[in-house]
Amino acid sequence: NAGVTQTPKFRVLKTGQSMTLLCAQDMNHEYMYWYRQDPGMGLRLIHYSVGEGTTAKGEVPDGYNVSRLKKQNFLLGLESAAPSQTSVYFCASSSPGLFSSTDTQYFGPGTRLTVL
Amino acid sequence: AQSVTQLGSHVSVSEGALVLLRCNYSSSVPPYLFWYVQYPNQGLQLLLKYTSAATLVKGINGFEAEFKKSETSFHLTKPSAHMSDAAEYFCAVGSGGNNRLAFGKGNQVVVIP
Numbered sequence: 001n002a003g004v005t006q007t008p009k010f011r012v013l014k015t016g017q018s019m020t021l022l023c024a025q026d027m028n029h030e031y032m033y034w035y036r037q038d039p040g041m042g043l044r045l046i047h048y049s050v051g052e053g054t055t056a057k058g059e060v061p062d063g064y065n066v067s068r069l070k071k072q073n074f075l076l077g078l079e080s081a082a083p084s085q086t087s088v089y090f091c092a093s094s095s096p097g098l099f100s101s102t103d104t105q106y107f108g109p110g111t112r113l114t115v116l
Numbered sequence: 117a118q119s120v121t122q123l124g125s126h127v128s129v130s131e132g133a134l135v136l137l138r139c140n141y142s143s144s145v146p147p148y149l150f151w152y153v154q155y156p157n158q159g160l161q162l163l164l165k166y167t168s169a170a171t172l173v174k175g176i177n178g179f180e181a182e183f184k185k186s187e188t189s190f191h192l193t194k195p196s197a198h199m200s201d202a203a204e205y206f207c208a209v210g211s212g213g214n215n216r217l218a219f220g221k222g223n224q225v226v227v228i229p
Contacts, residue, residue, distance in 0.1 A: 004159070031215050040125060042206060042221040043160075050215065058216070090159055098215045099148040099167055105217065107159030 002026055004108035006091050012114045013081045021076040021111050023091030031094045032074040033058075033105065034066060036087040043090065049074055050096075081115045088112050118143045118209040122220035129201075130228045135179075135194040137223045139207030142188065149190040150208040150217065151181055160206065166190060177201070202227045 007022045023032065030051050035043040045058030049068040063085060065077045074093075078085060092105040119142045129135050141147050148167055152160040164175025171183045177200075181192045190207060204224050208217040 033216075035219075040221055042122075043219040045216060045218075048216065092160075094215060096215065098217075099210060104150070104162040104165065105160075107161070109159050110157075 004091055004093055004106050006089075006108040006111050008111060009109070010112050012116065013078075014116050015082060017081050018077070018079050019081065019113075020078075021089055021091075021113075023074045023076070023093075023108060024072055025074075025091075025093040025106070026072065027093060027095075027106065028071070029093035029095050029106075030071075031096065031098070032068065033092045033094075034064070034074065034076045035090045035092065036060065036085075037090060037110075038087050046076065046089075081113075083115045086113060086115045118147065118218050120149075120207045120209045120218060120220040122207050122223055124223060125221065126224045126226065128226045128228055129197045131199060132196050135192070135197045135201060135225065137192040137205050137207075137225070139181075139190045139192065139220060140188050141190060141207075141209045143209055148210045149181075149183065150210070151175065151179070151190075151192050152206045152208060152219075153177075154204045154206065154222075156203070163192070163205070197225075197227050199227050199229065201225060 004025045033048040034046040047066040052071040089111045091108040094105045121140045150165045151163040164173045166183045174180045207220040210217045
């Protein structure tokens with residue numbers, strides 16, 4: 001199993017450009033999440049999904065959109081990139097039983113995005 | 117809303133010494149608590165989690181954490197630090213009402229030879 005994969009690994013954008021980050025998981029998880037990680041800020045939840053065709057806002061959703069057309073994929077879009085969106089983006093997935101003794105959120109390797 | 121506080125963004129520890137990372141939580145319901153580790157240029161990996169089964173939780177790589185309700189704490193410890201423990205560590209809290217986690221700001225651990 002590949003687990004959680006993210007594409008691309010690195011990207012540099014100019015202000016105002018758009019892009020889509022792809023997250024894919026092969027664990028048949030219902031729940032998927034997008035976080036951003038900034039120095040000294042920990043991880044902050046951008047958007048999440050509790051199943052195919054559903055999305056919901058997290059802590060810092062402004063400037064981002066998401067889609068979950070297929071259960072295994074969760075896309076994060078930036079319509080008009082801004083320098084404040086320079087960050088490392090992590091995708092994660094989990095089953096609904098996150099708080100059982102045997103489950104966790106599984107994280108991808110991250111995408112490092114720089115907006116100039 | 118649930119939240120966690122991790123004090124001290126950078127923690128230096130000598131090789132062989134005790135590793136102690138502090139986490140205090142705020143939650144209006146019985147919390148689920150997690151510790152994750154992040155090695156350079158990688159995603160987060162679960163170290164251990166508390167789900168009310170036992171207050172002392174043992175995780176991977178020799179780490180353990182103790183849930184103390186009276187102190188609203190879930191501190192992470194390891195008796196003897198190894199060079200391979202150099203990483204960033206995050207405490208997180210979740211509630212049973214949804215599947216979301218709130219992360220602390222992290223502790224960057226540096227192990228001194």
